[in-house]
Amino acid sequence: MNETRTTIAAAARRILEDEGVAAVSMRRIATECGVSAMTPYWHFPNRQALLEQVCQEAFDEVATDWRQRTAHDDPLVELRAAADLLIDFALHRPRLYDYLFTAPRPAARRYPDDFTAGDSPTLNVLIEALTSGMRRGVLRDDDPVEVALTLAAQLHGLIALHHGGRIGLSDDEFRALCHRNLGRILDGITA
Template sequence: MAQGSTRVILPIRRIGNVYLMVAMNDVTTKDRITAAATYLLTEHGAAGVSMRKVAAAVGITPMAIYQYFPDRETLLNAIADAAFVELVRRWESAERPTAADELLREMLIDHVDFALEHPRLYDYMFTERRDQARKFPADFRARKSPTLNLVADAITAGVDQQLFRADTDIWETSLMFAALLHGLIQLHHGDRIGMPEQSFRALCLRLGERMIDELRI
């Protein structure tokens, strides 16, 4: 692909479990639009996604996109929602420990790895302002966050397993874990933490371990 061109993005290669495979006969135009926009978002961030660029990648006119998505924000939010579903599917499809403290530790590692592998997609999903983003406390307590539900369920399991204190507020504690990771990752993405990825990953694990220790009976 020539530098600066989006004309030959399709068929999009799969990176991790995030991109859709579109080099198939049975995919729809909507699938191709979503895949092209996902590629642009993951590679260039939300600012790099425009209807014109998506249309050029798919080989349609920009106006044709509006048959499937009424505006750019709806398209971007559809990508974020699909990515949240994929993260949960990937987590649930793997064999996991039953002990709650070990489960939280694995969640922390998976989350940091995703952020390091897909920094622009991560930022749009978790930290950038967007109209349809879920908000604390109402949306989280109503279990509308696929990823925070996993954290809350692990903490609840820890209480049931008598590993964590029974007076723990499940959702506030889940938010505390999320805030720690999001803050560290934002600092890393903003080049405010000067260490290589492996060292940063170890730092996140150490700090997360301190939070887990605070929950113990």
């Protein structure tokens, strides 16, 4: 990416993280970057294309970080570490989390096609740990994509309830709740 395009995408991401997706406008980004109102359009055809670039970069960064921080010989340790990283991401960057994982977006990855094709950078981390665990006999043999979807749905559901004020726990208590629920699922799939 050229420097101006990178600057524009970074400004969009900063606004999204600080204020939410509704605050991201091409005019505001131009103002923040100190460029003409048309400059963002020279690099992105529209706001949605810019937001999709932000999403792709964020998903790639998150997946890279997760892969580096979850690498372990024990797939159960990997799965718990991935869950912790998702919880951290949701608690510390809630607006970006919501836009990436729960907001309707035209280019959002969808089950089954995108997930079974390996096109989800973050779900792939779970799928790989589950596949490894099943191959090694640590986890019961099953469809790793569907099991990953079960784990992700459980965590995303709890996070959505927490973000919506429906779970009245501190962040530490919330994390413990997530761990207990994840433990119940892992107990059910352990060989």
